[in-house]
Amino acid sequence: MIYAIQSPIQEQLDKISSSLKAFSLKLTGNMIDAEDLYQDTALRIITNADKYNEGTNFKAWAVTIMRNIFINNYRKKVRRNLIIDQTPNNYYINSGDRAIDNEGETDVTFKELMEMVDTLPDDFRVPFLMAYEGFKYDEIADELGSPLGTIKSRIFFARKKLQKLLDAAQMEKRA
Secondary structure, three states: OOOOOOOHHHHHHHHHHHHHHHHHHHHHOOHHHHHHHHHHHHHHHHHOHHHOOOOOOHHHHHHHHHHHHHHHHHHHHHHHHOOOOOOOOOOOOOOOOOOOOOOHHHOOOHHHHHHHHHOOOHHHHHHHHHHHOOOOHHHHHHHHOOOHHHHHHHHHHHHHHHHHHHHHHHHHHHO
């Protein structure tokens, strides 16, 4: 008979697995998604066992991991299901010769905005783009290995710099 030796993390995971499965069901609302969420969480816990601090609340750590996976999956799902209607709006097709002046031609296009983002130094651009993609500040801090406060200030200053560049571009177009 072959016996598998369990690590301390696996033993703790076994102890709280019923609680985690119940929490995953509460988050997802159906058994299939709940099982997937539990499996993703268990995998993440085991692969990141080195990040767990002995003596801290294992269950809270595991629940936080599960909640973050659920939130990230939800955000991905929302982004995937976003439908942009590109059909022409023919409502005003017979509205006559009345034209309404607006400043639409002075608006900055997305391409121009991304070019402005590309001018930012990497220390500001990378966290800004990660925040734009939906990552939370603490996820960005973990990913980049920087303190949370540093990430928050870099994103703040990136936004301020982009606002100045945007204002300057709009003033230039109006001139």
